Amino acid sequence: MLPFESNYLAYLLAHPQQQTSAEQILSNGTKIRLLGVGAIELEPATLTHSSRAIVLSAGIHGNETAPIEWLNQLLDDLLGEHLVISEPLLLLWGHPQAMIAGVREIGTNLNRLFNGAHKHGVQDLEHQRAAELEGWMDTFYRRYSFRCAHYDLHTAIRSSVHEKFAVVPYTPQRAPNLEQFALLQDCGVDCLLFFHQPTTTFSYHSAIHYDADAFTVELGKVRPFGQNERAALRLLDDRMRLLICGGKSQRQMPDVDRCRWYQVTDVINREQSDFRLNFADDLANFSTFQSGDCLAYQAEEPVLVDDGPKSVVFPNAHVQVGQRAAILVKQLAAAECARIIYG
Ligand SMILES: [Zn+2]
Incomplete structure (x- = not known):
């Protein structure tokens, strides 16, 4: 039997260190395993x-509570047999310790x-957790011969011109998945x-190792537990169900x-400890810059935009040295989108 009847999130936050594996079969025949x-x-x-074999993950960053709560509600409805799955499903809550601390x-x-x-660098909590999450994903995908x-x-630190957006991992050998x-x-x-380019994100990992249809999906702004409006994820909820x-x-x-x-x-990395962004901390994602605009200073040298206009996404000056501090993106014209869709 599972050690909880509903609200797995409460159980998770109460037992973030260790959970003994358990299994239960619902009256509709769905088998549920706590791994x-x-x-x-x-x-x-x-x-x-x-x-399809479907993985839904949330809380890879601990303070991104909206999808963490959404996933919990989805599981509650599965446990309560209000909906019945036809596809094997793996639900992952990424970083419980950071959820408890209320930090990313x-x-x-x-x-x-x-x-x-x-595998590289100081083996801290997150290094161990990434290995664990990769392991569960690997076992799950290998069991089924499905797509x-x-x-x-996720949710984003700052507000955004586009409230919801998704990152499509770099898989140049594959046709766009319309x-x-x-x-x-x-x-x-x-x-x-x-x-x-290749990265070390979770969605890139599943795209490249399992040929998964994989996306990092940003669903609005970070808020504390209990302060998310469920209506904001209604469309996602309907479609995922x-x-x-x-x-x-x-x-x-x-x-x-x-x-x-x-x-x-462009990817702008923080290469120096004195790296600073040349705009306000609360600038929205997808704010646009023109050619020649100064985005940041690196060792007092300006970082300028070329081939603009370009928009800035995920700016964060407080990352570790060597880590990504922002990306720049260029909007595709309507004709380019049409070419991708209609060939
Ligand atoms: Zn995130």
């Missing part, structure tokens, strides 16, 4: 109708430690960022008029 701290696997009664990270940014990066999907759910882009639009995510229950969306193609698509062009 360890923050990891729960669900298998439908019959796999014949399944087509404790030692290292967990979302820079995947794709094996956790893999992974939605890694059906997935339509699914993201159904979730209220019209804005996509096509990344331009449809997905895990094997329902089909009406749309297989993204709506070109709604596309706000950007190519990532």
Whole structure:
């Protein structure tokens, strides 16, 4: 039997160090396994109708509470048999210790430690956690011969011109996944960022190792537990429930008029301890800069925008030296979006 009947999040925050594995079968035949701290696997009664092995992760950054709470509610509805999955599902809560502390990270940014990066450097809490999360994902995906999907759910530190957006990992060998882009639009995510190089994020890890349809999905602004409005994630909730229950969306193609698509062009790393951004701390994500504008100072040298206009996303001057302090993106024209969609 599982050691909780509902509200796994409360159990998780009360037992962040260790959880003994346990298993339970619901009356509808769904098998639920608690694998360890923050990891729960669900298998439908019959796999014949399944087509995908789906991973939903939240709380890779501990203070990004909206998707953490959403995932908990989803699990409650599964435990209460208000919905029945047709696809195998792995639910991961990334960083319980940081959730308890109410912080993004404790030692290292967990979302820079995947794709094996956790093997290097000081083995702190996050390094161990990345290895653990990779391990559960690996076992899960290898068990099924289905197409893999992974939605890694986040919220952003600052406000954003586009409230919701998703990062598309760099997989140049693959054709653009139009059906997935339509699914993201159904979730209220019209804005996509096509990344331009390999990284060590969780979604890149699943995309590159398991050929998963994988995205880092940003769902609004960071708020403390209990202060999120459920209505803000309604579209995501509806679409994800449809997905895990094997329902089909009406749309297989993204709506070109709604596309706000950007190519990532530059990564600005904090290379010096005196690195500073040349704009206000509360500047919104996707704020636009022109060619020649000064974005930051690195050892008193200005960092200038070239080939503008470009927009700045995820700026954070307080990262560790050597880490990413911002990315720059360039919006694709409507004609380019149409070319990607219609060929
Ligand atoms: Zn995050």
